Amino acid sequence: MAIVLGSHQYGKAENRVVRIYRDTARHEIRDLNVSTSLRGNFAEAHLYGDQSRVLPTDTQKNTAFAFAKSRGIGSIESFGIALARHFVDNTEPATGSRVEVEEYAWERAIVDGREHDHTWLKSGCETRTTAVTVEGTGEDQVVHVVSGLKDLTLLKSTGSEFHDFLTDEYTTLAETHDRVLATSLVARWRYSEADVDYDAVYADVKQIVVTQFATLHSLALQQTLWHMGKAVLTAHPSIAEIQFSAPNKHHFVVDLEPFGLDNPGEVFIAADRPYGLIQATVTRDDAPDAGSAWLRSAGRA
Amino acid sequence: MAIVLGSHQYGKAENRVVRIYRDTARHEIRDLNVSTSLRGNFAEAHLYGDQSRVLPTDTQKNTAFAFAKSRGIGSIESFGIALARHFVDNTEPATGSRVEVEEYAWERAIVDGREHDHTWLKSGCETRTTAVTVEGTGEDQVVHVVSGLKDLTLLKSTGSEFHDFLTDEYTTLAETHDRVLATSLVARWRYSEADVDYDAVYADVKQIVVTQFATLHSLALQQTLWHMGKAVLTAHPSIAEIQFSAPNKHHFVVDLEPFGLDNPGEVFIAADRPYGLIQATVTRDDAPDAGSAWLRSAGRA
Amino acid sequence: MAIVLGSHQYGKAENRVVRIYRDTARHEIRDLNVSTSLRGNFAEAHLYGDQSRVLPTDTQKNTAFAFAKSRGIGSIESFGIALARHFVDNTEPATGSRVEVEEYAWERAIVDGREHDHTWLKSGCETRTTAVTVEGTGEDQVVHVVSGLKDLTLLKSTGSEFHDFLTDEYTTLAETHDRVLATSLVARWRYSEADVDYDAVYADVKQIVVTQFATLHSLALQQTLWHMGKAVLTAHPSIAEIQFSAPNKHHFVVDLEPFGLDNPGEVFIAADRPYGLIQATVTRDDAPDAGSAWLRSAGRA
């Protein structure tokens, strides 16, 4: 029996890269949070503090900013692929690289009824995400792209029920045939193809998710997630699977009877904690192997 | 010399009141965070633990939810006024009440190109705020309304300079004739009239602020704030004064020269801390006395 | 009637100054968050964008870091006074300066039973604070010091009651003769003397506050605050007044009867929102005028 170094990775997290395109009077903005990491054989750094095979995290930071200029940011996916490939192709000890990018949306200020050329308001809706994993070099190089969104907060004020559930001796919940359903959705989908128009797919997946949430008469948040996923996979052959994590943000009907008032689904208290948490994957039965696509760390969940 | 009880107040903070209007198939939603407090003579509770003149904070909470049903929420200002008046008019020991309300915006989901009847996305833009103070009863009753917004994040990628500033032995800052200017604006304005269409004024103040930020060629964030305030007061006679608190959210140009790249205002790092913080009030020289309008606590800043 | 510039100030917020003393093998650490601001006549910057009287916030930042070296950090109060005086004495347009400092506590790592010379764990207890205001120069210079603590989270599992309170038609709360009382205390006290041993007073005020919370059989959080304040003022003639802001962090007894279990004050759910909020000042009846001591902004609460 011996104690050995297991999986490991290192990098620079949360580089706040803001890229302005100003080639014409109408500027463009991309506002990113970029985290890069390298995987490979860095055992000497751990065992002996020998850094000779360690490209500093500061260098990774510099590369992220330099690439924002030299390559530009077409989509966060293409930017992430370029960065991850660069690290694997040019850093001898690196056998893999994981690049995670968040993008914050800005909307143009409206002035005198028209979009302004160089002023924006930060849009507080969802954050767009991607996680790119590149492994190996040359012809054997594998590229995984998992894109997603988070903090997409949705609420419907009717069209949701919850009843006829399993009970045991700890069950006190009343059934409901009309409730508020709200969630702050996290979705992540894995592409099985390259050459995707990532911006277009993103916009469409978001629209599908919102539409399913709105139009499905929901008997369970689980059901809503399944229909979201099924609709996304039906519309996008480039997506092999999609995962959802959906907190059930409880809105409890307030009991107003002590004050002589009825409350037919009109006044709610929005609760913070605890919350239900529903997680589900919708996949194709012939989805290609995910490999390391979902691994945030080198070898583990 | 004696040790005495000074100013004091108590209440229930952060009641998360969600009100759905469902009288027709097209529902409406108001999503509030309501904090109420009472001011007056509650010395016995402090000195002796005697609660006989203390209306529990739990009762204040109940009242907020009951009023959401019985009075409805026309605007957060009118809702706050109704609540504060109720507490002062009906609670003998209370000589004043302060009610603060935040409102979170939701936008209707778009499904098949149309706004959905009962589904919304949480809009991440600014939060609308109000702080209502009611003092006294009957004909002597005074009502102060200070409304505002916070977390309105604005950025312009040109049209901002900073130079010819005062220097001393600790000054190392370089001048700039073209920079990114960004802020997360807090604005609060005090009404000097009643019978205001609060929703309409709010929308217009926000539009004025955004327009000034976009169109003023800025030599200083101070200048931008002044012009925002001046424009708001010019347009709205009902507003006596407006205060701004504006962090200068620094976006530093990244030095790409070591990598053989120029960077003419294209790649920035968005910094977290420290940040500049500019605060200014724009007022009318004949503004009526503010009284306790700005006091968050009973007797103090 | 004219629109005019009202109160205003500007500065650099949240400079994260960490000072290591390493004159001997046993190092010392002070970990600060420093916010500085200038008050005075900066109208030209607002009205015309003229910066010629504006010392940049970047210079203020530099000064904070330079002073950490050249003057050292004896206490956060003395450091704040030195900074604020510097700005007023050396910046012609500044008639006043406000410096706010937070200090984060670190405790020495214990290794082999002994305190380590140069390794610390961040202590998560309360944050120490001060707000220094300096106005005027020369013999007329006034210095206000308001020190405090925040996020001091206290809980007692018995010795707290709440009953015999005022009721109205919205009251549903049950009385209790034994409850959990918990708060996350904010306290701020104003010194009326100079030449105070700030570190010693801080430690003693904290101890007094904790002792009163523990030993007073509480009939109301209001009563607890009063006794805290009275004890502090009794022990410290240098303190003119003390303000408390105390959220009542509710711990609700969970109803376990449906599961055949009694619950005599043993199992609670800690709630997030809403929470009670009790605020009170304890003062001397001959306290000197507070002037601008409490004003966070130039002219307002």
Next chain:
Amino acid sequence: MAIVLGSHQYGKAENRVVRIYRDTARHEIRDLNVSTSLRGNFAEAHLYGDQSRVLPTDTQKNTAFAFAKSRGIGSIESFGIALARHFVDNTEPATGSRVEVEEYAWERAIVDGREHDHTWLKSGCETRTTAVTVEGTGEDQVVHVVSGLKDLTLLKSTGSEFHDFLTDEYTTLAETHDRVLATSLVARWRYSEADVDYDAVYADVKQIVVTQFATLHSLALQQTLWHMGKAVLTAHPSIAEIQFSAPNKHHFVVDLEPFGLDNPGEVFIAADRPYGLIQATVTRDDAPDAGSAWLRSAGRA
């Protein structure tokens, strides 16, 4: 090709369970955040909204609170095991359960030099964690326990170097032979044995981690993590492997030369973002298979 439901789980997150033991005048407190979830065959809920096999998340919540009374909280690990076993043993559709618990530390108030019987201060140091996974029933039942800590913030002001690293065309970092090293450590270790004294092991692992951080002259944060892990595994045969996630919380030496001051490692600016992020696993080469021990979601990282 078909679209199918993949891995899924559901539960109630962040139940804030506070348990007071008051059998004697000297009370005890355990303050937990409990998240439970069930795994198994819940396909009908997703596909058809059929809840007949779904035990509500509300019931899971009730169970957590009831168990806090009926079973008590010996350690968070034993509490988690009891809950997870209950769900798997008594809920027919559940083939597995994941229970995650955080514990917040409280320290007794010191009053008149003695520990107080029923008053505590919240200690702000690290949070203790566990994640229990139970799969199967009867003799085949498998129990995984992964315990850990998070937010253990450590800093050493000397004894850390970084030099002789790999460079490329994007490298600008200067070498250093004496720097501040700081991190906010997350550690999670997997037990390979049952019948562990979890409280004792926790205290010892924390002490080992702190001691290694303090005493190892560090040539890299990687090296520090390796030695932490090696020492933990050497001391504790019950631990099969340990994972670390360690942000390198940069403290940059401030350049004071422009102000005529040297700065030999005395004044630093603590930076927020970006930060280095070093992650490593130290394991036994004969560690038993981890199975689902590390899986936060039903089937994925």
